[in-house]
Amino acid sequence: MRYSKSFIKTSHQAPKDAETASHRLLARGGFIYPLGAGFYSLLPMGFRVYQKIYDIITEELNRIGVEDMIMPVVHPARVWKETKRFFEVGPELWKIKNRFKEDFVLAMTHEEVITDAAKPIISSYKDLPKLVGHIQTKVRDEARARGGLLRTKEFTMQDAYSFDRDEEALDKSYQKFIKAYNNIFERVGIETIMIESDVGAMGGLGANEFMMIAKNGEDKIVVCKKCWHAVNADVLGISRESNAIRKGTKCPKCRSTNLTFKRGIEVGNIFKLGTKYSIPQKLFYTDERNKEHPVIMGSYGIGLERLLASVVEASHDKDGIIWPTSIAPYRVYLLGIDKKSAADKTYQQLTKAGVEVFYDDRDATAGEKFADADLLGIPYRATVSAKTKGKIELKKRGSKQVKLVTTSELARRIK
Numbered sequence: 001m002r003y004s005k006s007f008i009k010t011s012h013q014a015p016k017d018a019e020t021a022s023h024r025l026l027a028r029g030g031f032i033y034p035l036g037a038g039f040y041s042l043l044p045m046g047f048r049v050y051q052k053i054y055d056i057i058t059e060e061l062n063r064i065g066v067e068d069m070i071m072p073v074v075h076p077a078r079v080w081k082e083t084k085r086f087f088e089v090g091p092e093l094w095k096i097k098n099r100f101k102e103d104f105v106l107a108m109t110h111e112e113v114i115t116d117a118a119k120p121i122i123s124s125y126k127d128l129p130k131l132v133g134h135i136q137t138k139v140r141d142e143a144r145a146r147g148g149l150l151r152t153k154e155f156t157m158q159d160a161y162s163f164d165r166d167e168e169a170l171d172k173s174y175q176k177f178i179k180a181y182n183n184i185f186e187r188v189g190i191e192t193i194m195i196e197s198d199v200g201a202m203g204g205l206g207a208n209e210f211m212m213i214a215k216n217g218e219d220k221i222v223v224c225k226k227c228w229h230a231v232n233a234d235v236l237g238i239s240r241e242s243n244a245i246r247k248g249t250k251c252p253k254c255r256s257t258n259l260t261f262k263r264g265i266e267v268g269n270i271f272k273l274g275t276k277y278s279i280p281q282k283l284f285y286t287d288e289r290n291k292e293h294p295v296i297m298g299s300y301g302i303g304l305e306r307l308l309a310s311v312v313e314a315s316h317d318k319d320g321i322i323w324p325t326s327i328a329p330y331r332v333y334l335l336g337i338d339k340k341s342a343a344d345k346t347y348q349q350l351t352k353a354g355v356e357v358f359y360d361d362r363d364a365t366a367g368e369k370f371a372d373a374d375l376l377g378i379p380y381r382a383t384v385s386a387k388t389k390g391k392i393e394l395k396k397r398g399s400k401q402v403k404l405v406t407t408s409e410l411a412r413r414i415k
């Protein structure tokens, strides 16, 4: 892609309300555009990162047997009334009416919708287990949308669902997802810990969250220094505002009182739903003796935009983003100094070799081009100038080392 043709405008100025590094850098780099508080467009540069995250998630879930589908964003309220969540969930559940004054709900999650869809499919023990999921828009009327992409009112979520005959089988499905989630987070380049969490509005038998440790994270985690078991502070009855662990609070696993606080960003959560949805929505199966039982369910979710922003929180410096290669929008940022024709030629050669290249062909100073290369965080910077005598100056983002290479070496090195 040529910079001059791209739908991008970078800026030295961060939005006034930007409190987090990811908000500042994604806005300055032209990855996102705020339509209003909590509503963002992903501009082309941001959408490329999003698509790479999308592919990694899909690949890892397909590997454990999750089959892809898609469910609607607008839900007739019937299913939400069956589980009573229509009445029980707070104002974050966005309710609308149609022209006939009938109730509808904007998808906050899809448990009710998937359970409804499973009814004609699952009726016997022979129909179990099943794993299914989708990546779809979610809408939540958050009281305080903040932090750029970290907390928005509309976002995309991968959510998957498991259907099993008993709790033992659910445990097996649950373990598969834990493995897949760990792979996903590792591949996008962040370190997470899995912690015990509150079941919250989802209900059920138990829940875990995947937390990325971050000093400005909004979640509080209590870690036991003896056995390293970690729990969400909510589980121990510690409020979000509190800065101290009450005297006498014990680790729920080993009963040690040697506990410490950490802050984190929640990047994924998984729930053992049990029969919370199957009973009210009447999703039953018959066993070998023709006896009827409710299906045991699990649900699993990762917010894509939040994950994207979390990677930026974890990987940046004062000049800009440092994308992990696996999800970088492009592989190389090419720029020419006083040698436009040579840079043009290199661009064509790299494109032909199948390298994802963002070519800064603007009529701008070297300083401006270098600044944008750092801000956008593309893993490699390639500079063509009269000084380099037919060779290309290659530099890795975040490193000071510069190497002189030929075009074919370049294509090989950065692939």
Ligand SMILES: [Zn+2]
Pocket (backbone or CB within 6 Å): 224, 225, 226, 227, 228, 229, 251, 252, 253, 254, 255, 256
């Ligand atoms: Zn412990």
